[in-house]
Structures are given as C-alpha cells and as structure tokens.
Amino acid sequence: xxxxxxxxxxxxxxxxxxxxxxxxxxxxxxxxxxxxxxxxxxxxxxxxxxxxxxxxxxxxxxxxxxxxxxxxxxxxxxxxxxx
Numbered sequence: 585x586x587x588x589x590x591x592x593x594x595x596x597x598x599x600x601x602x603x604x605x606x607x608x609x610x611x612x613x614x615x616x617x618x619x620x621x622x623x624x625x626x627x628x629x630x631x632x633x634x635x636x637x638x639x640x641x642x643x644x645x646x647x648x649x650x651x652x653x654x655x656x657x658x659x660x661x662x663x664x665x666x667x
Contacts, residue, residue: 606660609652610639613664617641617648620666638667 607615610630618625623644630641630650637652652664 607662609637609662609664612652612662613639613641613650616664616666617643617650620648621646639664 610632613630614625614628617623617628617630621628621641621644623646628641628643630639632638633640633649635651639650639652641648641650649667650664651667652662654663655661656663
C-alpha cells in the first residue's frame, strides 16, 4: 500500500473510533424505546415493520411502533420517534 493511502486509511479508521460511527435505524429505535420503556437497551428487541422506515420495539413488558424520518447530522443518527 502506498504511504499516502495508508495514512488516509489510518485517519479514517481512527476518526471513526474517536468520533464514533453513526447509528443504524435499529440502534436508534432501540435507544429511544429503551428510554420510553424505562428499559435497558440490551433488553429491547427491534424488528422491521412492513411500512418503510417503521419498526416495532418490545422490551420489559412494553411494545411500541417507531418511525425513523430524517437525519440528525450533529449526532450522526436517524431521527426516530414513537408513533
């Protein structure tokens, strides 16, 4: 690998590690539902619904439908809310 390319790849990998990579819609729904349900995120199961950008979250005896619309560019994550 050429030195310049190697440095560039290294910077991208380090930048992602330092800044944090963006969340997927499933991870974003898991975080929001965890807060809504007062439930640890690892206890929230998220499955895609039939509608585009729509998910069903269930955990700690609660269940809800969430839709992800838009992008939070500052926090690098989808904007998801309970329907």
